Amino acid sequence: MSENSDGIVVMTQDEMRSRIAVFREQTANTQLMITQSIPGFQRDIYSIIGHGVSEDAGTQPGIVDSTGFNVAYVGAEPDNGSAMHSHDEEVEVFIPISGQWAVYWNEGQDAEEVVLGPMDCISVPAGVMRSFKNVGDTYGHLLVIIGGTENTTVSRPQNVIDQAAAAGLKLDADGKMVNAAE
Numbered sequence: 224m225s226e227n228s229d230g231i232v233v234m235t236q237d238e239m240r241s242r243i244a245v246f247r248e249q250t251a252n253t254q255l256m257i258t259q260s261i262p263g264f265q266r267d268i269y270s271i272i273g274h275g276v277s278e279d280a281g282t283q284p285g286i287v288d289s290t291g292f293n294v295a296y297v298g299a300e301p302d303n304g305s306a307m308h309s310h311d312e313e314v315e316v317f318i319p320i321s322g323q324w325a326v327y328w329n330e331g332q333d334a335e336e337v338v339l340g341p342m343d344c345i346s347v348p349a350g351v352m353r354s355f356k357n358v359g360d361t362y363g364h365l366l367v368i369i370g371g372t373e374n375t376t377v378s379r380p381q382n383v384i385d386q387a388a389a390a391g392l393k394l395d396a397d398g399k400m401v402n403a404a405e
Contacts, residue, residue, distance in 0.1 A: 244285025258306040260390035266299040304356030308377040322363020
């Protein structure tokens with residue numbers, strides 16, 4: 224990178240290359256989170272910018288440099304999505320790219336939901352329990368943006384943690400996925 228005579232940063236094509244993620248070159252991670260082994264929570268997660276919220280130590284995002292935010296694409300068959308969870312310090316934004324997606328927040332008697340279609344958007348504040356599910360009738364894609372730069376962890380209700388363990392996965396002391404039998 225360099226600056227031009229007006230003090231504006233200029234980048235060459237080669238310098239910009241590490242900041243480009245071509246979708247057809249990305250590989251979906253079907254086990255980025257411990258919950259993806261639970262029926263109803265199977266989904267493909269593409270880490271596009273930054274490591275985001277990954278419980279897989281081997282996550283390789285398309286674009287490593289994530290200053291202030293992380294981007295992922297989620298793909299799922301109907302009736303699949305994310306288990307209930309919260310982010311202690313990060314806002315999470317959901318934007319359907321294709322299909323119909325229900326976004327849920329709160330639990331129990333306080334539970335709420337909204338169904339979103341392509342290009343709709345919801346921003347869920349930090350600390351609020353949330354989940355999402357493809358409620359359409361075909362495979363759909365959802366754009367997920369999470370604030371923050373570091374790979375953070377999520378909080379989950381105990382019943383979700385127990386379901387993941389019964390499906391064979393748990394988290395180690397560093398928040399990374401391991402076999403539940405270990």
